[in-house]
Amino acid sequence: xxxxxxxxxxxxxxxxxxxxxxxxxxxxxxxxxxxxxxxxxxxxxxxxxxxxxxxxxxxxxxxxxxxxxxxxxxxxxxxxxxxxxxxxxxxxxxxxxxxxxxxxxxxxxxxxxxxxxxxxxxxxxxxxxxxxxxxxxxxxxxxxxxxxxxxxxxxxxxxxxxxxxxxxxxxxxxxxxxxxxxxxxxxxxxxxxxxxxxxxxxxxxxxxxxxxxxxxxxxxxxxxxxxxxxxxxxxxxxxxxxxxxxxxxxxxxxxxxxxxxxxxxxxxxxxxxxxxxxxxxxxxxxxxxxxxxxxxxxxxxxxxxxxxxxxxxxxxxxxxxxxxxxxxxxxxxxxxxxxxxxxxxxxxxxxxxxxxxxxxxxxxxxxxxxxxxxxxxxxxxxxxxxxxxxxxxxxxxxxxxxxxx
Amino acid sequence: xxxxxxxxxxxxxxxxxxxxxxxxxxxxxxxxxxxxxxxxxxxxxxxxxxxxxxxxxxxxxxxxxxxxxxxxxxxxxxxxxxxxxxxxxxxxxxxxxxxxxxxxxxxxxxxxxxxxxxxxxxxxxxxxxxxxxxxxxxxxxxxxxxxxxxxxxxxxxxxxxxxxxxxxxxxxxxxxxxxxxxxxxxxxxxxxxxxxxxxxxxxxxxxxxxxxxxxxxxxxxxxxxxxxxxxxxxxxxxxxxxxxxxxxxxxxxxxxxxxxxxxxxxxxxxxxxxxxxxxxxxxxxxxxxxxxxxxxxxxxxxxxxxxxxxxx
Numbered sequence: 001x002x003x004x005x006x007x008x009x010x011x012x013x014x015x016x017x018x019x020x021x022x023x024x025x026x027x028x029x030x031x032x033x034x035x036x037x038x039x040x041x042x043x044x045x046x047x048x049x050x051x052x053x054x055x056x057x058x059x060x061x062x063x064x065x066x067x068x069x070x071x072x073x074x075x076x077x078x079x080x081x082x083x084x085x086x087x088x089x090x091x092x093x094x095x096x097x098x099x100x101x102x103x104x105x106x107x108x109x110x111x112x113x114x115x116x117x118x119x120x121x122x123x124x125x126x127x128x129x130x131x132x133x134x135x136x137x138x139x140x141x142x143x144x145x146x147x148x149x150x151x152x153x154x155x156x157x158x159x160x161x162x163x164x165x166x167x168x169x170x171x172x173x174x175x176x177x178x179x180x181x182x183x184x185x186x187x188x189x190x191x192x193x194x195x196x197x198x199x200x201x202x203x204x205x206x207x208x209x210x211x212x213x214x215x216x217x218x219x220x221x222x223x224x225x226x227x228x229x230x231x232x233x234x235x236x237x238x239x240x241x242x243x244x245x246x247x248x249x250x251x252x253x254x255x256x257x258x259x260x261x262x263x264x265x266x267x268x269x270x271x272x273x274x275x276x277x278x279x280x281x282x283x284x285x286x287x288x289x290x291x292x293x294x295x296x297x298x299x300x301x302x303x304x305x306x307x308x309x310x311x312x313x314x315x316x317x318x319x320x321x322x323x324x325x326x327x328x329x330x331x332x333x334x335x336x337x338x339x340x341x342x343x344x345x346x347x348x349x350x351x352x353x354x355x356x357x358x359x360x361x362x363x364x365x366x367x368x369x370x371x372x373x374x375x376x377x378x379x380x381x382x383x384x385x386x387x388x389x390x391x392x393x394x395x396x397x398x399x400x401x402x403x404x405x
Numbered sequence: 406x407x408x409x410x411x412x413x414x415x416x417x418x419x420x421x422x423x424x425x426x427x428x429x430x431x432x433x434x435x436x437x438x439x440x441x442x443x444x445x446x447x448x449x450x451x452x453x454x455x456x457x458x459x460x461x462x463x464x465x466x467x468x469x470x471x472x473x474x475x476x477x478x479x480x481x482x483x484x485x486x487x488x489x490x491x492x493x494x495x496x497x498x499x500x501x502x503x504x505x506x507x508x509x510x511x512x513x514x515x516x517x518x519x520x521x522x523x524x525x526x527x528x529x530x531x532x533x534x535x536x537x538x539x540x541x542x543x544x545x546x547x548x549x550x551x552x553x554x555x556x557x558x559x560x561x562x563x564x565x566x567x568x569x570x571x572x573x574x575x576x577x578x579x580x581x582x583x584x585x586x587x588x589x590x591x592x593x594x595x596x597x598x599x600x601x602x603x604x605x606x607x608x609x610x611x612x613x614x615x616x617x618x619x620x621x622x623x624x625x626x627x628x629x630x631x632x633x634x635x636x637x638x639x640x641x642x643x644x645x646x647x648x649x650x651x652x653x654x655x656x657x658x659x660x661x662x663x664x665x666x667x668x669x670x671x672x673x674x675x676x677x678x679x680x681x682x683x684x685x686x687x688x689x690x691x692x693x694x695x696x697x698x699x700x701x702x703x704x705x706x707x708x709x710x711x712x713x714x715x716x717x
Contacts, residue, residue: 202502
């Protein structure tokens with residue numbers, strides 16, 4: 001590796017609101033954000049629950065992914081002090097804004113929308129409704145974000161589901177550490193909408209009891225949540241030249257595939273262990289001796305949590321039982337393409353604040369989940385390094401290791 | 406237009422290429438394999454077919470192989486079908502959930518070929534050739550990887566055109582998106598006759614005995630003279646005008662050039678479409694002089710020997 005990768009800025013928005021303080025009040029206090037969403041008619045589905053912000057007067061604006069990405073991107077760039085015109089890459093993890101797909105087919109079906117459907121069918125109506133078919137195109141959102149931030153570097157959009165924004169961060173780390181680029185804005189976003197909600201409902205993946213209980217014996221599934229975040233990554237040299245203060249350093253990254261199933265994780269967490277070991281090797285700490293926390297993928301599904309536990313045990317055969325692990329999806333919900341970057345920010349805040357966010361909703365241990373999951377209460381900890389892992393459909397896994405300066 | 410150079414730091418070796426088309430009406434339309442767990446859409450079968458061809462032709466160590474799939478809009482057939490069912494109040498087919506992301510077919514491919522390296526999918530407005538070759542170049546600097554399979558998949562949006570009443574079909578939604586993307590990008594909207602499905606894959610490694618054709622970044626002046634083949638002295642393969650955003654025809658051009666070099670030897674200049682912000686990118690493909698035993702490698706390239714591309 002020729003260049004150290006530092007984090008110099010971030011912007012984040014979840015159901016708890018915007019910024020780090022909102023995360024501290026919610027995620028770090030162990031308070032779930034789940035409520036019945038009114039964004040669309042949830043009558044046809046098994047649950048109305050999601051990790052969504054309360055609807056406000058600006059809901060139509062708030063639900064446009066392009067606006068939320070621009071907001072978080074601007075905060076990240078402001079904090080980092082990156083100037084307009086900087087040649088920074090914009091690397092995004094998104095699936096596109098699916099509300100435009102819904103709008104197209106509702107219009108085509110000649111639906112007479114009711115009040116709630118009306119909003120769902122035309123969430124951009126307040127801001128110029130019809131010219132948003134392209135927002136469903138993932139690459140277009142990266143172009144829009146780069147344009148809004150006035151950054152002139154390359155743009156690329158990762159669409160690989162729940163590891164998409166983690167993959168964007170890993171790509172930035174590779175580009176920066178190899179000296180190809182000096183700086184990148186990595187962002188990801190998912191805002192709860194009906195297309196994806198209906199798909200997860202049909203897959204019977206959503207929690208039955210309105211809570212997400214990762215690693216707990218009575219876990220029954222995941223809930224979706226709003227999440228958007230952006231981080232500024234840059235070489236240590238570039239940050240030093242600009243006089244920017246590094247918030248954290250990315251010291252390791254890894255990505256690997258399970259070779260198991262199109263949708264389910266390998267029951268032994270094979271790919272997760274491979275990705276984690278890669279990242280730890282790169283961080284120069286293959287045994288995880290300096291690791292103080294793991295932000296788990298922890299979806300709260302039967303399949304994921306046992307597999308993840310076994311994967312982490314395989315990655316840290318000597319140390320797994322002594323490393324605190326938590327799933328912040330227990331408070332935010334599953335943020336899909338945004339999970340990687342939002343949880344990256346949460347992991348960084350844990351390092352900076354010396355507080356581990358808990359796994360909320362935890363009731364009792366499951367035999368297949370036998371590690372320290374920081375149940376229900378935050379925990380003070382003097383951390384130097386932390387790991388954040390994600391997994392996705394197709395057996396894709398990512399791992400990122402952060403270090404406090 | 407100015408050309409961007411040095412996309413690739415080091416040469417890449419082309420181990421195999423494959424293409425597949427659906428609904429072009431041409432003889433090379435392949436019957437696509439039925440994949441268990443995948444229904445209704447040809448996106449995943451197309452992606453798997455070209456991957457399978459490359460990985461079968463050149464088997465290798467799956468633990469040292471990565472896969473990158475580029476598709477501007479992804480599986481629009483599945484997205485539209487799921488959405489139509491949802492707005493009409495029908496119960497979702499869980500299989501549509503399972504195949505909703507490109508990850509799913511990448512997972513299927515990884516299982517069939519034992520690939521544990523990174524697999525991921527991308528969306529780019531520019532010619533995916535440049536992004537994918539650059540991605541392979543970057544990934545192959547990882548000492549834990551030897552091979553990168555890159556592929557592009559493009560559905561015309563009209564795969565299930567009969568299922569909707571024009572203009573309220575999948576093509577209408579996709580063409581609306583293209584019309585918006587065309588604003589400011591100087592790129593056209595694809596014609597309604599666009600084939601239902603295209604896919605192309607290239608298996609890349611570092612140059613060596615296994616890879617008789619290599620590809621490297623070409624100097625800017627070569628691409629700037631690309632319309633004057635006599636001056637450059639090599640065959641030029643590439644599209645003259647920009648096609649619709651994110652089209653994968655450049656991958657077909659690369660595959661055609663690879664096939665021809667294997668047969669005839671020599672050298673080709675592959676010029677990509679101009680990007681949104683950057684100019685064209687040029688790559689030089691070169692056959693190892695000892696590779697084609699039946700072809701004279703010192704013979705000048707023959708201009709009329711171009712292979713037809715899927716878009717012609």
